[in-house]
Amino acid sequence: MGVKLNIYKTDTEVLASLAKYFADLAKKYIAANDRFTVALSGGSSPKKLHELLASEYRDTIDWDKVYFFFGDERDVPLTDSQSNYLMAKQTLFDPLEIDPSHVFAVQTNLGAEEAAKAYTLNLINFFDGHNACFDLVILGLGDNSHTASLFPHTSVLTDESASIQALYIDEVKMNRITFTAPLINNAHHIAFLVYGAGKAEAVKHILEDNKNIQEYPAQLIKGNDLQWFLDEPAAGKLEK
Numbered sequence: 001m002g003v004k005l006n007i008y009k010t011d012t013e014v015l016a017s018l019a020k021y022f023a024d025l026a027k028k029y030i031a032a033n034d035r036f037t038v039a040l041s042g043g044s045s046p047k048k049l050h051e052l053l054a055s056e057y058r059d060t061i062d063w064d065k066v067y068f069f070f071g072d073e074r075d076v077p078l079t080d081s082q083s084n085y086l087m088a089k090q091t092l093f094d095p096l097e098i099d100p101s102h103v104f105a106v107q108t109n110l111g112a113e114e115a116a117k118a119y120t121l122n123l124i125n126f127f128d129g130h131n132a133c134f135d136l137v138i139l140g141l142g143d144n145s146h147t148a149s150l151f152p153h154t155s156v157l158t159d160e161s162a163s164i165q166a167l168y169i170d171e172v173k174m175n176r177i178t179f180t181a182p183l184i185n186n187a188h189h190i191a192f193l194v195y196g197a198g199k200a201e202a203v204k205h206i207l208e209d210n211k212n213i214q215e216y217p218a219q220l221i222k223g224n225d226l227q228w229f230l231d232e233p234a235a236g237k238l239e240k
């Protein structure tokens, strides 16, 4: 399957569509495998998605069979306002009273390098030694065309291993722990959640410009089912 663009007039419609997609996949995989594995995105865009899932889908998804991971994390305490884990805890895990044993936070208390190694072991254990294959990976997009913590001109962009890497990102002046592109691309389904005119340039770079992964890292993301959930402002620079 190729890339599917789901473009809506407003961010509210984008979020509603992705929430339904999430719910449909959850039901499908829970019915098939008795579990649904999802890697969440950080940043601010997913907050409203989480809140929508925790409210509109509280009673329609068997949340006790959903297992949560993080496509990337900042090297800060899990209580820090910059923590992707804390954002998800506040907007999704706490409202839904998710069993903490079903949430795999990056153990940043170990330090970035050790946290990446520990996370890799967690994935090996969870996926019984097989290459981690998430049912769904949700991604955001930075206005500089990064996704997860795959930032322009960083060493992780050419890492061909399906793994978790820790690296210092000069652009944000902090260590990050991130899935590599091959690990993301192993997923059954990948969904970009991007809204707002500020992302329009980056969306065009990723979807229409010539291949240049150092400048536009999100071009690395490929998959069997790769879907973009966009509002019209974010899609505003695409060829009509």
Ligand SMILES: O=C(O)[C@H](O)[C@@H](O)[C@H](O)[C@H](O)COP(=O)(O)O
Pocket (backbone or CB within 6 Å): 041, 042, 043, 044, 045, 046, 072, 073, 074, 084, 139, 140, 141, 142, 143, 146, 147, 148, 149
């Ligand atoms: O840890 C992170 O920051 C995210 O994983 C990152 O890749 C994010 O998705 C983009 O930076 C977009 O962030 P916004 O949604 O806040 O624009």
